[in-house]
Amino acid sequence: MLLPAVAAKHSTDGMISAEVLKKGNRDQIVDYYVAKNLTAENADFSYKILTRLNASKKTIFQKVSFVHAVFEGCYFNQCFFDSCDFTGARFIGCNFHQTSFAGCKFAYATFERCQIDDDILSKEAPLEDNLKMRFARTLRMNYQQIGDAKAVNHAISFELQATESYLYKSWASGETYYREKYRGIIVVRQFWRWTCFRLLDLIWGNGESVLKLLRSFLLAFLVVGLSEGATSGDPWNLRKYLMGLQHAPAIFFGVSGVGSFGPTAASVIAATRLVGMAFLTAILIKRLGRR
Known part of the structure; x- marks a missing residue:
């Protein structure tokens, strides 16, 4: 422990004195094995660093506090966590094989490289x-x-x-x-x-729905087709609108000419087409990139 005079000297040199920096309340539990069911009465892992903690199959953790605990390389096989508090907990490289959770708190919890079933999203997500x-x-x-x-x-x-x-x-x-x-x-x-x-x-x-993007394409076809019919010179002729809808995909994708559209409308159609194809490409790259 630094003497007052030394501490003051270190403070002026940019160091942190002993009065400012003190030992925290974290204890490290390394390579332990949970052999029986745990409850709030016989276990409290708040602020603990749990490294390679294992548990026997079908072990039950009931109302146990893991507030701001750190799990590193832990393995829980077919265990059950009932009403446990994982507020602020951090999970790193853990395996929760067929482990289930019920009524647990995961506010501010983080996960890294963990094997855990995705049903935790719908069952244990915070309400806020x-x-x-x-x-x-x-x-x-x-x-x-x-x-x-x-x-x-x-x-x-x-x-x-x-x-x-x-x-x-x-x-x-x-x-x-x-x-x-x-x-x-x-x-x-x-x-x-x-x-x-x-x-x-x-x-x-x-960026997650191809079907919604295709629906947007269909809406664009409808707008182009109706606009083609309305600007054809005979806006009361239903046949013009049907022909416009028929030609709309070709006009939109640039396969055929711009029909009766002027330069401004043709530019808008081209810009919409480019943006739509960019959206489609982005979705496909994201989807295929996850495989």
Whole structure:
């Protein structure tokens, strides 16, 4: 321990004195084995660093606190965590083979390179939208690290739902949390962010839905076809509209001429086509890149 005079000297030299930096409350548990069921009465792992902790099959952890605990290389095979608290916990390289969770708290928890079933998303996600969004995001990154494409897609879908709900509540909800956090002009900004999010979701599912993008293409065909019929010189002729709809895909993709469209309309169609094909390419690259 530094003497006061020495501590003062070190402080002036840019060092941290002993009065400022003190030993934390983390204990490290290395290479232990859980041999029986644990409850809150006989176990508390809060702030512990659990390295290579294992448990026998079908071990039950009931109402055990793992608040801000760190799990490194742990293995739990067919175990059951009932009403446990994992708030702020960090999981690194763990394997939860056929392990299930019920009524657990995962607020601010993070996962890295862990083998864990993706049903945890729908069963154990926090209720708050902002925490649910972060929970889905950390699991999405975790599943990307282990190459589980199906789980990645599930996590992305869950994250997008939570994001949309959070953005909507940030400007429309009367809940105290949102009204204290977002005030004045910030509400307008959140409304704009939600509007952009919803628009991109309608166009291409925020980069996750080929079907929504194809629906947008069909809508573009409809607009081009009806516009072709309306500008053909005989707007009351139904046959012109049918012919316009028939020629719309070729006009949109640039296979045929621009019909009766002027330079401005033709430029808009070309720009829409390029953006649409870029969206389609991005979706395909993302989908195939996860395999």
